[in-house]
Amino acid sequence: MVRTRAGAVATAPLMDDNCPQSGINPVGISMTASTAIPAHASAASVTAAPAVEASELRFSYGDRAAIDGVSFTIARGEFFALLGPNGGGKTTLFKIISTLVPLQTGDARILGHDLRRDTLALRRRIGVVFQHPGVDGKLTVAENLAHHGRLYGIGGARLRERSAAMLARLGLSDRAGDLAETLSGGLKRRVELATALLHEPELLVLDEPSTGLDPAARRDFLIYLAHLRETAGVTIVLTTHYMEEAERCDRIGVLHQGRLVAIAPPAELKARVGGDIVAINARDPEALRRKIAERMRINAVLVDGVLRVERPRGHDFVRDVVEAFGDEIESVTFGKPTLEDVFVHLTGHRFFAGAAGAGDNGDAR
């Protein structure tokens, strides 16, 4: 059990159905484990310190609080997503974890290192991928890797060996001599991942890694990350505003206005919405809404001309509503709630609560 100060209680991370299938091989990326990073992280995960332990983190830019009292724990080997809209504070949290900005208030231990005092030792053990490309376009792919390696004290034969292994692993071997600026966005991301993994980090932190990637490249990249976690046991923490990306992770921390409003596996978050989502298209939706309310005692909400009903056992409702009003209905869609529904559910809830509490969210700062 991982208890968070945000009021959420999360169970142990799910390791099965929410992870992408590691058997799928995205084009060009080698999935063989022959050049794999040693699985130290997974082997040590039972006894070693958690990947991230953060308590009461706060971070302000001047008067504006970007992170406003956030506590959470990320286990070793976990695939964790920080999900939130732009401006929600996730990039600031990324900067804190990746040691890019100093800790202002609160305490954090990352891989057991005190974030304030033990920064250099910690930096050797984490790999970082930035939202804005961190590759040097004027250098070749191989040169980018070499410079990065030497910054971590890796040189000579070991550097050549690690570079060749990472290039092969990420399907970049034939582009090694090309200037990085000539690569596509997806390939640049792979180069960044190769550099971030060169020094065999136990924790990989990524800020919006799929920014600027087309859907296919985004999917490949995520599948590779999941594969990396499974073969090498690397803990992965990424920030995202894509629901489908967060959905592939073990657990999601939902950030809204600098606070963690929930932290749980995707399935558990969805379960909070209260069942299935049924959407009904009708010739006269308003008339149908009233009839459903009268005869079935169920409140449907009209959103953009579509009737939406949140119901446990939604398939029963579909059967009943079609039997009762079949003539008036044009189509019925039935589905499990998406994270989008979850986000509206969570932050909408907060919004109303905040308004009742004298609207202190923005004004107090």
Next chain:
Amino acid sequence: MREIAMQAGTLWLREITRFMRQRSRVIGSFLQPLVFWLLLGAGLRASFRPAGMPAGMDYFQYLYPGFIVLVLLFTAIFATISTVEDRREGFLQGVLVAPISRATIVIGQALGGATLAWVPSVIFLVLAPFAGIHLTLGAALAAAAMMAVIAFALTCIGLAIAWKIESTQGFHAIMNLILVPIWLLSGAFWPIAGAPAALQWIMRLNPLTYGMAALRQTLYLGATEALGGLPSLAFAITIAIAFALATFALAARTARRATAF
């Protein structure tokens, strides 16, 4: 220690590699001062004699070491300006989260920038005969060494500003406000001896004056008596080296404050 050398060395190498792939930068930083020198010197040599200029020297020749320093200044600025953008959305982001101290980052950057500034200024040295200066081998070597010290100091000033400032526009503004006046008041354009008393004091307090004085004397190595009115070579070299160390300390401190580690 070995790791620090490897880290600083790789940052140095990166600056060199990048520069070599952007030829227009190499040529521009060299040509602009050359054109200024030729036009100013040619235009003023016949009519203009600032007070205190040594006898037997024309203005074209007097300006020559000043424009060597201008080559150093321009290239140092260009070499450091990338720091502004690079640390927010470029290669430096990765350097900042690597296990490397901020001082080591600045050493690598400063050595890189200084090398880039130094090479074209050494090429400029070949033009000495056109200025009427007969360089001995010893004088050329001493001047080149002095130019390296000045290049390092100017690059460090550039870095101190680049690590502080948020935008490249701000960088240009501050460069024009700080570095160009420092250069103008270093004895590049007129001798200290002939300047009004108040200006003399400002020039004596300007650390670059001593770098300039040392460079000027090394160019005439063995025949410096003719120059007159300059601080002694030993004193000028001492101040120039102390200035380089101080600017490095300032740049390292600024980098540490900007990134808080």
